[in-house]
Amino acid sequence: MLRQRVDELLATYDPATVSATEFLGARFDAGLAWVHFPEGHGGLGLPQEYNEDVANWLAEAGAPEPDRSRNGIGLGMVAPTIMAIGTKEQQEKYLRPLYTCEEIWCQLFSEPGAGSDLAAVATKAVLSGDTWTVDGQKVWTSGAHHAKRAILVARTDIEVPKHAGMTYFLVDMEDPGIEVRPLRQITGEAEFNEVFLNGVKIPDADRVGETGEGWKVATTTLNNERVAIGSGADREAGHIGVLAEKWRKYPAIRSEAAYHELMHWWIEAEVTRLTGERLRQQLEVGQPGPEGSAMKLAFATQAQAITGLAIELDPDHGLLYDDWTMHRPDSTDFLGRDVGFRYLRAKGNSLEGGSSEILRNVVAERVLGLPAEQRLDKGIPFKDVPR
Structure with missing residues (x-):
């Protein structure tokens, strides 16, 4: 059939x-x-x-x-979140143009004062009638310069603990109150942005989940993001595939020591891929859990180690960089144009999608069951949290 x-x-x-x-x-x-x-x-x-x-x-x-390099956030994060928690009207309105990539999506989560601690967001949303007005600033927003829509987490109640006072929205990036500014990276490109929201209007129909349940909805999104970032569908996908192909093609770069290191990371990448397959199968009965943090952590570690090994095997090319011109790419390119780009771009993998330090805490506490870190702001109203 x-x-x-x-x-x-x-x-x-x-x-x-x-x-x-x-x-x-x-x-x-x-x-x-x-x-x-x-x-x-x-x-x-x-x-x-x-x-x-x-x-x-x-x-x-x-x-x-679908062009996942341009609309990875929409396809990998927004679609499963809307399908799991969104209203029927939201599903009917947004899923089809998202899939065809007629509408590109970005993610308005991190803030200058709330990066690793997403629950500390201070961007404010106030409801009047059936319309929310949003004011604040977001940062590290991939692809905001060509996005039609965005997912947003904002503060809607300061009288309750920080995790309880957040709400999740779908935003029209063409609202006149939105300003997008580029953030130049170590690669010379500006695929990230800072986004300023000044009196942005959002109809209540574009709220996802109940008011005050933004943390729950955002967690669903982030778990999907970390599985999407951390997994490759095919064997030798990503950085390890690029390096393995070069190894086979150029015998001059081979040595016994390099062979052992390459095989070590090949095995690590394959274990991560198979783990990703298992996590994706969990989607059949629900959403991926905190194990996705381990996937993303493994991806970042491997990307940086493998690109470092690639430079060691080809140091002459590794010291070259083909284009330092400031420009704003249409898509996020993890693999890049050459070994120098890949090495520099991989440095950001330990920050985007959740910093490696925070992900280690998630794995320790929510996967391994180790004691949680002491949190002095737990259980107190957001308005009383020192900032």
Whole structure:
């Protein structure tokens, strides 16, 4: 039945003659976007494992895929959050243009005073009638310069403890009260931004979850993000694949010591990939749990070690950098143009998506069951927390 549905899609919408947007829209309508999603929302209510079959059949026919490099936040974080917690109206309004990448999404979570501690956000949202007014500042926002929409966590109650006074929203990035400024990175690029919100209006219909339950919704989003960042679908995906290919191609870089180190990180990457497969299977019965933090932590550690090894094996090229021109890329490129770019870009992996230090705390407390760190601000109203 599933293969027949794929064949019917290809027969009606020939990838060679229709635009990528039209094909992806038809794929969504056929329930072949995320087959584990319910019917009518891009899926068929089937086990998630069938997504791989669909992807393989469509790839063989040369069909386009959604541009995950430009809309990774929308596809990997927003879609599963809206599907799990959003209203029927939100699912009907946002999932299809998100999947076709007609609407690019960004994430307005971190703030200058609330990076690693997301629950310390101070951006304020006030309700009047059926409209929220938002004022504040966000930072480290990937892709905000080309985003149509955003997910936002804001403070809606200062009289309760910090985790209880947050609410989660969907935001129109074209609101006149939003200003986006670039943040230049060590690579010379500015894929990150700081975002200023001044009197931004959000209809209450774009609130996700109940008022005051923003922490719960944001946790769902972040768990999906960390699985998405930390996992590669194929063997030798990502940095280890680039280095392994170079190893095979250039015998001059080989040595016994380098071989042992390369194999060490190849095994680590493969273990992480298989762990990611197991976590993705958990989506069939719910959302990924705190184990996703271990995935993202492993990804950051491996990316930095593997790109460091790549420079050691090819030091002449590692010292070169092909383009330091300030520009704002359309997508996040982990693999980059050359070994020098990959090495520099990997430095950010231990910060984005949750800093490695905080993720170690999450793994220790919520996965291993170790005693929690002492928190002096626990249980007191946000207004009384020292800032």
